[in-house]
Amino acid sequence: MPIFAISSRLFGHARRVALAAGVVAGALALPASAAPGKGPDSVADLAEGIMDAVVNISTAQNAPVERSVPVPKAPEGSPFQEFFDEFFNKNKNKDNTPRRVQSLGSGFVIDASGIIVTNNHVIDGADEITANFNDGTKLKAELIGKDTKIDIAVLRVKPTKPIKAVKFGNSDKARVGDWVLAIGNPFGLGGTVTIGIVSARNRDINAGPYDNFIQTDAAINRGNSGGPLFNMDGDVIGINTAIISPTGGSIGIGFSIPANTAAAVVDQLLQYGETRRGWLGVRIQGVTDDIADSLGLKEAKGALVAGVTEKGPADAAGIQAGDVILKFDGKTVPSVRELPRMVADTPVQKEVDVVVLRKGAEVPLKVKLGRLEEGEKQAALEKGGAKPPEAPKPQPTVTTALGLSLAELTPELRTKFKIKDSVAKGVVVAEVASGSPAADRRIVPGDVILEVGQEAVGRAEDIVKRLDALKKDGRKRALLLIANPEGEMRFATVAIE
CATH class of the missing domain: 2.30.42.10 (PDZ domain)
Known part of the structure; x- marks a missing residue:
């Protein structure tokens, strides 16, 4: 109700603006011969041809009972105590049965035998999955396979009558500015059609290791997840997955998994029930x-x-x-x-x-x-395995270079900085001078330098000799291979003083 009330106010405002514009237009007295401008071509035929292939996905799952909130205490004899007792006892889960939690999303049929594609997060953890078709048909769905890395799930239903299917198109041919159409189930409003353009391609939104989303301004809201993004040929070029919104509603920044990425995963899930990536x-x-x-x-x-x-x-x-x-x-x-x-x-x-x-x-x-x-x-x-400890080494000598105090990797320093056994060799950073080139590159005590200029180093003196050689070669920066105490390695460049 609040949504529609807001909409009414907006429509009322729009009507007042239109009336005011009409007064201005009348004052300007446009020539009678002026023809109204032609609007964009209708997509009604396109939407009608593909609408029945889009389904609403509803799920249900048993959620554990949450700990009851203690009944507030009012002063003795207060009329509020009776109210509190009545309210909390009425809403108490007396038999501690799990709560049924429901969610809504979208999906689309890719094979008339009953194969449906949606997002993994739409059905994740569900005990029951139902596909609701445009004609009112409701069919129970079973999970064939899922991929959490790009957020895709493949479902199967057993249709009792012929159903409409759509196919994946070539998302690589989609260009920025091309028209696209989204159909889905936003806020439970099934069969909602929105239109926009491809706003950008190959977007990385830090959702996973294979991010290359299609960005669109076609309105995508909660409940659109798993629904298709169509091109003007009626082919699916994307699976609507995420939005950026400070309000929870569409602000014209939505993201879809490209069809070329999704199709390969769907094929693997259909064939093996799991992914098989290189x-x-x-x-x-x-x-x-x-x-x-x-x-x-x-x-x-x-x-x-x-x-x-x-x-x-x-x-x-x-x-x-x-x-x-x-x-x-x-x-x-x-x-x-x-x-x-x-x-x-x-x-x-x-x-x-x-x-x-x-x-x-x-x-x-x-x-x-x-x-x-x-x-x-x-x-x-x-990851859980451990290598046998190294034999004790003599006490290290400390050398300074690049604003670093450097020492050999000894059992004492390994214990002090909690350096894992997987870091078997290298030179330990004991101290970092404030404002030094190394500090600017976020090198910290406990890091272990493994290479300088792509040459392995095992002692602090090795680093000094390697830096001298790089200076003679005219290099202004040294490339360091560094391991943190956990054994994770990275490269960093440091200016040679």
């Missing part, structure tokens, strides 16, 4: 202008390898930390964002050509990809 076995970071300069690259491009998974595909192929991956499977790697998607979209066990930049030279390699899901399981098992 896995390279590297940790990567972006190539900044400073890093590019320190490596002798003319422009910042590719993906910098910060670490290699032991016994993973990259390790077996000879990829090393410090390599910059320039090409993967014959395609240029523009930046760090694109490489995970390129690898994930490549079939498991495929042997691909990879070109890396290593110490100024391009090195061709062949890598046989593994399966990401298996790699993640392996990493989870190894």
Whole structure:
């Protein structure tokens, strides 16, 4: 009711504005021959042809009973105490049965046999899933498979009569400015059609490792999640997934999973009930202008390898930390964002050509990809393992360079900074001078320097010698490979004083 009341006030205001405009127009006395301008072409035929393929997804699940709120206490004899007792006892869950929680979303049929696509977050945790069709038909749905990384779920219903299906289009052909149409179930208002344009492509909103959303200004609200974004040919080019809104309603910034990304995942879920993504076995970071300069690259491009998974595909192929991956499977790697998607979209066990930049030279390699899901399981098992402690080492000498107090990695320093056994070698940062170049790059005590200028270092003296060599070569910055106490590695460039 409040929504419609607000709408009425807005319509009333619009009517007053229109009347005022009419007075002005009359005063201007437009020529009788002036024809009204033609509005945009209608999309009624398009909407009518695809509407029946869009469904409303309703779910229900048992939620645990929340702890009861204690009954407020009023002064003895107060009339409020009787009110409190009556209100809280009436609303108390006497038998502690779980509450039934319901939610609404959208989806669309991609196969007339009863295959439906929606967002994973629409059905996540549901005990019951129902697909509500445009003609009023309600069918129970079963989950075939889901993918949490790009937020997709595939459902199956058993239709009792023919149902309408739509197909995925080529989202790569969608251009900024193209018209698009969204159909869904915003706020429970099923069959809602909105229209807009492609506002941007390849958006990264930090929702997952494979972000490349289509941005649109077609109105998308709560309940539109999982619904289709159509092009003007009636093909699905996106799955509406997220919005940016300080109010909870549409402000014209919505995001859809591209059809080309979704279709490959849907095929895997239909075939295997799970995803099977390619896995390279590297940790990567972006190539900044400073890093590019320190490596002798003319422009910042590719993906910098910060670490290699032991016994993973990259390790077996000879990829090393410090390599910059320039090409993967014959395609240029523009930046760090694109490489995970390129690898994930490549079939498991495929042997691909990879070109890396290593110490100024391009090195061709062949890598046989593994399966990401298996790699993640392996990493989870190894995370809890511990290697035997290292033999005691002599007390370190401390050397200063780049505003850092540096020392050898000893058991005492390992204990002091809680450095994990996975960091087996390197030079420990004992102190960082305030305002130094290293402090500007967020190097902190407890970090371990593994390489300087792509050369391994094991003692503080090694770092000093390496910096001197870089100075003689005319380098203004040094590229450092650094591990934090947890063993996570990254590259940082530091100005050579």
